[in-house]
Amino acid sequence: MPNRFVNVRTALGALALAAGISSFGGAGLALAADAPSVSAQQIEYRQAMYTVMAGNFAPLGAMATGKAPFNAKEAQKRAERVAYISNMLSEGFPPGSNQAKGTHTHAKPEIWSNRAEFDKLMKNLQTETAALVVATRTGDEAKFKPAAAATGKACKACHDKFKQED
Template identity: 35%
Template structure:
């Protein structure tokens, strides 16, 4: 039930996010938005990781549900890295704005790998999930290494 509620919330956010993105009144609103999206995404990615790494029993349906949510969420934070949102309580490095093409490429690669994870999760095959999970994790690490303060 909790996963269903979370998926419903993610769908609502995705549906409403496009008009909302144009309406950030203050840069700190965009920062809060992208932090929230990353936090939710990370929580659900972590649930998949716990199963992929054997810390909790593998549940194919739970992996598929969480991967679908991560895939939806993977599209949300990027527009909130708009000009002027590099100030305040953010761990975003200035390179996001000075290397916009590379940052976008990193985001696109992340989304592509997340789509592969969602597809692998639908198969119910743990080995496929592990492989795809590792690839997504590498894109996360690469982006964090290049564009996030410690």
């Protein structure tokens, strides 16, 4: 019997994740008591998205600052990835995912209490990365550099306000 209960609980958790449901309500919270919480997985999910985005932004930063030679094809590929992920990030911050047992987050609670401002900075990133894609498609380094710098500023603007250091 206890085994069967665990299976049901795991299945519910998987189902909720698959459907993108962020909260079960009271019954769900009780079920999730000693299983990895949905919030912990949401936190890990958004951190993973940021890691992949930063991994693709780093070569762009290197090219924009002259630490790596400009390569138009490479710049376009990386810019498209950064832009793609920037459109997914909001999904990583559903209500109730501001903290979770067993996971450390650098997301400030103000994201959820000042959502309009956070969304504005997210939209700003999406606008700048879309412009970066357009710039890299020209193959023109002179157009690429300011667009990469503007994207970097969009990252920093949000980190300054909504990301804590440790």
